[in-house]
Amino acid sequence: MSLPPNVITNDDLKKNGLETTNEWIVQRTGIRERRVTDAETASSDLAIAASLQALEDAGIDAKDLDLVLCATATGDYVWPATACIIQQAIGATKAGAFDLSAACSGFCYGVSTATGFIQSGMMDKILVVGVDTLTKHLDWKDRSTCILFGDGAGAAVLSACAPNEGVLSSVLGADGSGLKSVWLPAGGTRTPINAETFTDSASEHDTHLQMNGREVYEFAVKIVPQTILEALDKACLRPSDIDLLVMHQANIRILHSAAERFGIALDRLVVNVDRYGNTSAASIPIALREAADSGKLHKGDIVVTMGFGAGLTWGANVIRWTRDYGI
Numbered sequence: 001m002s003l004p005p006n007v008i009t010n011d012d013l014k015k016n017g018l019e020t021t022n023e024w025i026v027q028r029t030g031i032r033e034r035r036v037t038d039a040e041t042a043s044s045d046l047a048i049a050a051s052l053q054a055l056e057d058a059g060i061d062a063k064d065l066d067l068v069l070c071a072t073a074t075g076d077y078v079w080p081a082t083a084c085i086i087q088q089a090i091g092a093t094k095a096g097a098f099d100l101s102a103a104c105s106g107f108c109y110g111v112s113t114a115t116g117f118i119q120s121g122m123m124d125k126i127l128v129v130g131v132d133t134l135t136k137h138l139d140w141k142d143r144s145t146c147i148l149f150g151d152g153a154g155a156a157v158l159s160a161c162a163p164n165e166g167v168l169s170s171v172l173g174a175d176g177s178g179l180k181s182v183w184l185p186a187g188g189t190r191t192p193i194n195a196e197t198f199t200d201s202a203s204e205h206d207t208h209l210q211m212n213g214r215e216v217y218e219f220a221v222k223i224v225p226q227t228i229l230e231a232l233d234k235a236c237l238r239p240s241d242i243d244l245l246v247m248h249q250a251n252i253r254i255l256h257s258a259a260e261r262f263g264i265a266l267d268r269l270v271v272n273v274d275r276y277g278n279t280s281a282a283s284i285p286i287a288l289r290e291a292a293d294s295g296k297l298h299k300g301d302i303v304v305t306m307g308f309g310a311g312l313t314w315g316a317n318v319i320r321w322t323r324d325y326g327i
């Protein structure tokens with residue numbers, strides 16, 4: 001995992017003139033602080049740092065990778081893919097590289113995609129990176145969005161394992177009718193950013209992340225339990241089999257409601273939203289790294305990852321963990 005060093009607390013936001021309070025943000029979201037990249041740091045910088053750690057941790061040489069798959073909604077450039085920047089920087093000379101755009105579901109989508117390539121026999125070793133620097137696209141005067149997001153990256157190396165180990169099942173879903181529930185309107189081919197379009201405050205507004213928080217919240221509380229149950233069912237497992245629940249970190253209330261729904265004790269629910277806010281595609285791999293470091297993740301554990309976000313998209317993976325961290 002990799003996070004920028006710059007910490008912005010809720011009080012910092014208030015001090016900068018935002019009409020909010022630490023109490024409101026903590027009570028509604030669970031977020032206390034977030035990490036924010038400086039102007040010189042782009043998504044690939046965080047992604048490369050996380051990728052190098054993942055390779056070292058896995059004991060795998062970058063030259064042995066078949067694919068670099070980067071899940072991001074905030075690539076360095078509109079194109080080419082940020083995965084190519086990572087591929088070159090880490091020396092993955094024999095790997096293909098592409099980006100996957102599924103916003104906060106990106107890491108789950110990436111793990112599912114990589115699993116398919118490996119299970120088909122087409123590839124052996126794949127680096128999956130989840131990275132986002134959404135703070136670059138925030139309107140820091142909009143209190144309904146800017147309080148929520150932070151920057152970060154996480155990476156994992158997936159490789160072939162024995163049957164009934166590793167990724168046991170995957171569920172992916174999407175509902176494009178929710179396109180405008182959380183989105184960034186300008187910068188694509190529908191509304192390119194150029195001297196002609198970028199002329200007034202309305203179009204300037206379109207260059208920032210926009211969200212209907214209530215809509216996204218209602219979508220999340222519905223889709224989270226549904227998707228987890230579907231993924232467990234596909235793996236012939238039940239909620240009581242879950243050793244660790246690693247969900248996308250958007251709001252502590254969504255995390256707690258899922259844990260409560262499945263009778264999961266809070267020590268089996270990984271939380272980092274309090275310290276990093278919503279880091280989008282990075283939140284799940286960061287949570288996995290922290291779970292491993294704090295002794296919560298063991299070989300043989302049933303780990304359920306679940307992500308949801310813009311698109312609207314959602315996804316889950318049920319994993320029988322294959323690594324032993326000796327903690």
Ligand SMILES: CC(C)(COP(=O)(O)OP(=O)(O)OC[C@H]1O[C@@H](n2cnc3c(N)ncnc32)[C@H](O)[C@@H]1OP(=O)(O)O)[C@@H](O)C(=O)NCCC(=O)NCCS
Pocket residue numbers: 019020021024025028029104143144147148182211213214216217250251278308309310
């Ligand atoms: C964004 C979110 C925290 C807002 O919480 P909420 O309970 O829905 O709050 P509302 O938007 O209804 O706003 C309630 C009031 O608080 C105010 N408010 C909004 N943001 C505020 C802030 N940062 N500080 C203080 N007050 C705020 C609103 O203006 C509103 O005031 P009003 O009642 O006078 O109109 C919540 O909807 C949420 O977490 N949604 C999911 C978002 C998400 O996860 N997005 C990413 C998906 S990957």
